[in-house]
Amino acid sequence: MNSDFTFFRAVRLWTRIGLLGFGGPAGQIALLHREVVQSHRLVDEARFLHALNYCVLLPGPEAQQLATYLGWLLHRTWGGLAAGLLFVLPGAAVVGIWSYLYVEHQGSVPLGAVIFGLKAAVLSLVFDAVRRVSRKALHGRFHVMLAVAAFASLVFFRAPFPLVVALAALSGFLHGRGQPERPPKPAVSTPNDESLTVLDRLERDGLLEHTLPNGRRLIRVLVIGGLLWFLPILALALAFGTDSIFVRLATFFSQVAVVTFGGAYAVLTYVAQLAVQTHGWLTPGEMIDGLALAETTPGPLILVLEFVAYVGAYRDPGVLSPVAAGVLGAGITLWVTFVPCFIWIFAGAPYVEALRGRRGPSDALSGVTAAVVGVIASLSVFFGLHVLFGRVYAVDLGPLHVLVPALDSLNPFALCLSGAAVYLTFVRRWEVVKVLVFCTLASLASLGLRGPWG
Numbered sequence: 001m002n003s004d005f006t007f008f009r010a011v012r013l014w015t016r017i018g019l020l021g022f023g024g025p026a027g028q029i030a031l032l033h034r035e036v037v038q039s040h041r042l043v044d045e046a047r048f049l050h051a052l053n054y055c056v057l058l059p060g061p062e063a064q065q066l067a068t069y070l071g072w073l074l075h076r077t078w079g080g081l082a083a084g085l086l087f088v089l090p091g092a093a094v095v096g097i098w099s100y101l102y103v104e105h106q107g108s109v110p111l112g113a114v115i116f117g118l119k120a121a122v123l124s125l126v127f128d129a130v131r132r133v134s135r136k137a138l139h140g141r142f143h144v145m146l147a148v149a150a151f152a153s154l155v156f157f158r159a160p161f162p163l164v165v166a167l168a169a170l171s172g173f174l175h176g177r178g179q180p181e182r183p184p185k186p187a188v189s190t191p192n193d194e195s196l197t198v199l200d201r202l203e204r205d206g207l208l209e210h211t212l213p214n215g216r217r218l219i220r221v222l223v224i225g226g227l228l229w230f231l232p233i234l235a236l237a238l239a240f241g242t243d244s245i246f247v248r249l250a251t252f253f254s255q256v257a258v259v260t261f262g263g264a265y266a267v268l269t270y271v272a273q274l275a276v277q278t279h280g281w282l283t284p285g286e287m288i289d290g291l292a293l294a295e296t297t298p299g300p301l302i303l304v305l306e307f308v309a310y311v312g313a314y315r316d317p318g319v320l321s322p323v324a325a326g327v328l329g330a331g332i333t334l335w336v337t338f339v340p341c342f343i344w345i346f347a348g349a350p351y352v353e354a355l356r357g358r359r360g361p362s363d364a365l366s367g368v369t370a371a372v373v374g375v376i377a378s379l380s381v382f383f384g385l386h387v388l389f390g391r392v393y394a395v396d397l398g399p400l401h402v403l404v405p406a407l408d409s410l411n412p413f414a415l416c417l418s419g420a421a422v423y424l425t426f427v428r429r430w431e432v433v434k435v436l437v438f439c440t441l442a443s444l445a446s447l448g449l450r451g452p453w454g
Contacts, residue, residue: 005042005198007075007082013040014071014086021063021087021298022432028063028087028300030132036070042198043070047356049136053365054352056372057169059258060267060341061300064088068345073199076210077346084342091299092306092334098293099310099330100323110444115289117443119387120414121436122295124421126380131426134373142175143370150374154269155381158401161270162259164375165368172367173360211353218347225343229254232335245316245325249309250332252279256305257340267302269379281312288386296436302337309333388414417442 017035021028029052036042043051051073055065064087071083105111138144146168153159202208233250240246256271268291275281282290287308294304313329314322355361382403385392390409395402421439424430430438 004201005040005074007079010071010075010079011082011086014067014083017067018086018088018090019298021091021300022296022436025061025063025129025301029066032063032066032070040198042074044197044200047073047197047199050352050356050362051349053362053369054348055345057165057365057368058341058344058348059256060337060344061302064300064302064338065341065345068342069349072345072349073208073211074202080342080345084338084345088299088303088334088338091294091297091303094297094299095294095303095306096310096327096330098297099307099326102289102293102307103311103314103322103326109447113443113447114440115292116414117417117440118296118436119288119292120417120443121421121439122292123380123384123387123418124425124435125295125432126376126383127422128425130373130377130380133369133376137366137369137373139366143366146171146367146370147373147377150371151377152374154375154378156400156402161375164371168367168371169364170367172370173364175367176360176363211350213350213354217350221343221347225339225346229336229339229343232332236332240318244318245313246329246332248279249312249329250336253305253309253333254336254340257337268304269375269382271305271308272382275308275312279312281308281315284386286311288383291383303334305333305337306330384418387418413446 013035017028017031021031033048037045037048048070051069052062052066055062055069058065064084067087068080068084072080075082101111102115134147138147150164150168153164154161196204199208233247233254236244236246236250252274256267259270272284272287272291276284276287287304290304290307290311291301293307294301297303307330309332310326310330314326317325320328385403385405388411389405389407390411391406393404393406395404417439420442421435424435424438
């Protein structure tokens, strides 16, 4: 389609991004921005942020959906499939191996030390995610107030995520209507192609017809996507019964794929509540271990769902061996988690492209983006308390719901190691991989002195 940036060049780029996508959604979005906007000039800043705002609004992992959206813009459906799959596959392979080692060697002291070090490092990564996203999303006092309101709603009132996102979108829309019209940007003379992005050249040459809304294409995407989504669940029900762990996992995570708005961090908080408290597939400590493992592998943070499913199916294998059950449970969970992500992009992206430049939708999406800062901050509170303290209690004070740590359960080594990770991340500006390696080695080195992870 485009002599400057062919599909095969795109595949190499998406593979590179999939292998280097550490640091959770914030780090991955920053990586996508650096590679797609700055290094290769595939799209401009405005197009990137427009796509990001839509992906943040969707249920599911916003970074993976953003990669899919960008791949679709450049090379149609095959480009979107390549970008989305290559964003996921390297991390999925690593998390699968981690999950096997975790359940097979859970009592291993060295493995416990590694996980402990990773959790200390991840705490700094979540703090850094708040900083990075807030820089892009908070454009004034109103957006700061939205972020604070979202944080308070989630931390102190246990408000449903869809409600928080809907109110943020409505607030952004209403706030935008009260603002004066923005003056149009002055036209920029472009005597040659140097100042044009790859997408600009495709648009100039009339090669972006796939970005226009089309009713027949929408129906085709919904029908094919729906069949791909639900036929494997039907096959599992016929093979193992509707009460099997595999059907329960597929049904639960299909629901998660639809109702969890606010990005990957919102998904994790929702799943942490239900998978632990309602279904009992794993303990709170194991959920945090899984989050630490997912944060420290490339790919979307939502790959922690693969870990949850592997552990749950491993412990309820039915007629299969525990390992085979774990692999099947993890596989169907990955399927029902990511197939909907492609449906949302291929079905909705043409209509979102048609909204570019319209103030109302853009203002609503900016409100959602601001609220996501509060969502990530709420996760940092949950994660930080459980990393630093051995015991955390939930206290209900009327409508308020407060997490209170037992001060005598503070882990001094966790505090020191997390503090070092924060220092290296924020002050020394170390890259994610360096911080992870440092904390892991420091935790392993402490084996001769103490065992704080026990």
